[in-house]
Amino acid sequence: xxxxxxxxxxxxxxxxxxxxxxxxxxxxxxxxxxxxxxxxxxxxxxxxxxxxxxxxxxxxxxxxxxxxxxxxxxxxxxxxxxxxxxxxxxxxxxxxxxxxxxxxxxxxxxxxxxxxxxxxxxxxxxxxxxxxxxxxxxxxxxxxxxxxxxxxxxxxxxxxxxxxxxxxxxxxxxxxxxxxxxxxxxxxxxxxxxxxxxxxxxxxxxxxxxxxxxxxxxxxxxxxxxxxxxxxxxxxxxxxxxxxxxxxxxxxxxxxxxxxxxxxxxxxxxxxxxxxxxxxxxxxxxxxxxxxxxxxxxxxxxxxxxxxxxxxxxx
Amino acid sequence: xxxxxxxxxxxxxxxxxxxxxxxxxxxxxxxxxxxxxxxxxxxxxxxxxxxxxxxxxxxxxxxxxxxxxxxxxxxxxxxxxxxxxxxxxxxxxxxxxxxxxxxxxxxxxxxxxxxxxxxxxxxxxxxxxxxxxxxxxxxxxxxxxxxxxxxxxxxxxxxxxxxxxxxxxxxxxxxxxxxxxxxxxxxxxxxxxxxxxx
Numbered sequence: 001x002x003x004x005x006x007x008x009x010x011x012x013x014x015x016x017x018x019x020x021x022x023x024x025x026x027x028x029x030x031x032x033x034x035x036x037x038x039x040x041x042x043x044x045x046x047x048x049x050x051x052x053x054x055x056x057x058x059x060x061x062x063x064x065x066x067x068x069x070x071x072x073x074x075x076x077x078x079x080x081x082x083x084x085x086x087x088x089x090x091x092x093x094x095x096x097x098x099x100x101x102x103x104x105x106x107x108x109x110x111x112x113x114x115x116x117x118x119x120x121x122x123x124x125x126x127x128x129x130x131x132x133x134x135x136x137x138x139x140x141x142x143x144x145x146x147x148x149x150x151x152x153x154x155x156x157x158x159x160x161x162x163x164x165x166x167x168x169x170x171x172x173x174x175x176x177x178x179x180x181x182x183x184x185x186x187x188x189x190x191x192x193x194x195x196x197x198x199x200x201x202x203x204x205x206x207x208x209x210x211x212x213x214x215x216x217x218x219x220x221x222x223x224x225x226x227x228x229x230x231x232x233x234x235x236x237x238x239x240x241x242x243x244x245x246x247x248x249x250x251x252x253x254x255x256x257x258x259x260x261x262x263x264x265x266x267x268x269x270x271x272x273x274x275x276x277x278x279x280x281x282x283x284x285x286x287x288x289x290x291x292x293x294x295x296x297x298x299x300x301x302x303x304x305x306x307x308x309x310x311x312x313x314x315x
Numbered sequence: 316x317x318x319x320x321x322x323x324x325x326x327x328x329x330x331x332x333x334x335x336x337x338x339x340x341x342x343x344x345x346x347x348x349x350x351x352x353x354x355x356x357x358x359x360x361x362x363x364x365x366x367x368x369x370x371x372x373x374x375x376x377x378x379x380x381x382x383x384x385x386x387x388x389x390x391x392x393x394x395x396x397x398x399x400x401x402x403x404x405x406x407x408x409x410x411x412x413x414x415x416x417x418x419x420x421x422x423x424x425x426x427x428x429x430x431x432x433x434x435x436x437x438x439x440x441x442x443x444x445x446x447x448x449x450x451x452x453x454x455x456x457x458x459x460x461x462x463x464x465x466x467x468x469x470x471x472x473x474x475x476x477x478x479x480x481x482x483x484x485x486x487x488x489x490x491x492x493x494x495x496x497x498x499x500x501x502x503x504x505x506x507x508x509x510x511x512x513x
Contacts, residue, residue, distance in 0.1 A: 179412065180410060180411075180412060182410055182411040182412075183410060183411070183435065184406065184409055184410070184411060184434055184435035184436050184437075185411075185434075185436070185437070186411050186435075207340065207411075207412040208337055208338070208340030208341070208411075208412035208413065208414055208440075209411055209412050210437045210439035210440045211439060212437055212438070212439045213411065213437050213439075
């Protein structure tokens, strides 16, 4: 089973921009359990376009009675979150993929430090439940611009090891201070905007943290851009990728088989060989190395785009 | 004596890539005998590496030059066993960001590495450099006894007396190579002992 139709059983606003959706099996069957940090891909049939967006599961990993996600409305986005906010109502049926975890806790760690920025709190909502159940030492730092925007506040347990940093209230997170007082064997997990991730990774480097103890998940949506053409050597067709469409979505629309998993440039599943490239690939992924990116011989269709004269892929 | 280059072997055999300064972060440095020279060379490349360093040295050569480098803390001990409590305490008090620099013989590096990993120090915060004697710390697979400072192959187990063949098969948990009975099939036929080479 890679996906199944589930019923939307509750739609709950958590903040002006963030809404929680609960999915349950129409026959009340138990859903596969997961681990904290896992995501599901939600399929959205939106006016002729099939959108597939990945969302972290925020419900209890050991509760198979339903899955819950929290969706932040991105009005500048490509339309997936707007669809969830404006089109989806309790009672609707949506196709939901099986949980996949690309941001799991490293259970060899002696202690876990979770750092969330904004909607990046979502994977940690499930991980906090997992950590408290396993009685593992952890601390959570939750950064938000304002208290009203901090959608996760009501979903977190009242525990002393959970610290809230609100920019409005002048208690911003100091990553260097948090990182320099952690016992040996601590792992750090960061989820949120690129700026927060870079800030924490920089601070970690300055206080001597080894890279292997740092885990980050950027919330990466396929960026829009100018339309471009791509030729597919195996399929023998040429496609045009629209400005608000990803290359992967264009392949899917043309019924061309392309593997995928995270749809966010992290997992490497959709890696595709570039046979010819006269122009520049706009790499947006976290998968390819800098050397691979500059060689322009591989592309991640889920997030990356192209400008130039000709792009031929081995698909 | 320069850094020891070992000939390529099976994957199990540890390699010691050499010390590289991670700058003035908190550091724990442990060396024996000629390992002192690896720390002296490290400090010559980047003196700031000693700013927050706790150095423990088990002499074989005079530690005066190492002491004179002016690490934040410097301690000499007659053996690894003698400094073990101090080393454990330093690991227990350490925070993430601490770098561990190990230099000297394989027996010291292997045991100190196992101790540090057990204390939770991540492997990528540990650097090693081999200097000096290539004598090995061997575990007899038959009686499980450890024989230190083995310089010939085969050798006699100091615990059960079997003649043991020196393998490159290594236990990171024990910090020791595996010694296997060399004349189990043909008792008494023992190949002539040869000096262990890098």
